[in-house]
Amino acid sequence: MAQSSPNRRIRDQTDLDWGLQQLLALDPRLEPIASACGPLPLRLQAPGFAGLSSIIVSQMVSRASADAIWGRIVVKLGVSPEPADWLALDPADIATFGLSRAKAAAIQAVAEAVTTQEVDLIALAETEADRAVLTLVGLKGIGPWTAEVYLMFCGGHPDIFPAGDVALRAAVGHGLLCGERPSIPVAAQEAQAWRPFRSIAARLFWSHYAIMRGRSGLPV
DSSP, X not given: OOOOSTTOOOOSHHHHHHHHHHHHHHOGGGHHHHHHHOSOOOXXXXXXXXXXXXXXXXXXXXXXXXXXXXXXXXHHHOSSOOHHHHHTSOXXXXXXXXXXXXXXXXXXXXXXXXXXXXXXXXXXXXXXXXXXXXXXXXXXXXXXXXXXXXXXXXXXXXXXXXXXXXXXXXXXXHHHXXXXXXXXXXXXXXXXXXXXXXXXXXXXXHHHHHHHHSSOXXXX
């Protein structure tokens, strides 16, 4: 039987649909947005090195660019690269992927941390969110956005709102705040109304962004 706790992890579409029902009961202002968006995309990934690396790739670039870069990595290393695969690469191979120097360094640092058992990414995906974020941002090149998106899409955490995401804030502004994109603190404060379903709200507003701009705002 599916869990009914507010802390229920998002494991499948049933969990996501249930969470949306709870969110709309909590904040009826979101009902017109949800009606326009239709079913929310799940887009879960397996936790681990490959999942976190793909999220690093997607930082600050379009979905199309991220997919193209990740596609080159997959061609070289397979669909689910392991840390050892990355560490065995020649720098000349890494240069062909189209990664920025900072992103390549971040993936390298993650691969080294996993290999030396400094961090267990699979266990972290199941860890309480605040503690997991602190551990992840301790890794070179991993900021709050990357950590939060990893926990949402690789760990299924139900109550995370990556307020630093520009598309997410633009959608909140368009949907609720007369079109003005809020600052990070204002967006984070607005999201307090959606606890403990902030991850559902984030998916809803990313879907709203897709309608606004005609392209996906999802970070994965």
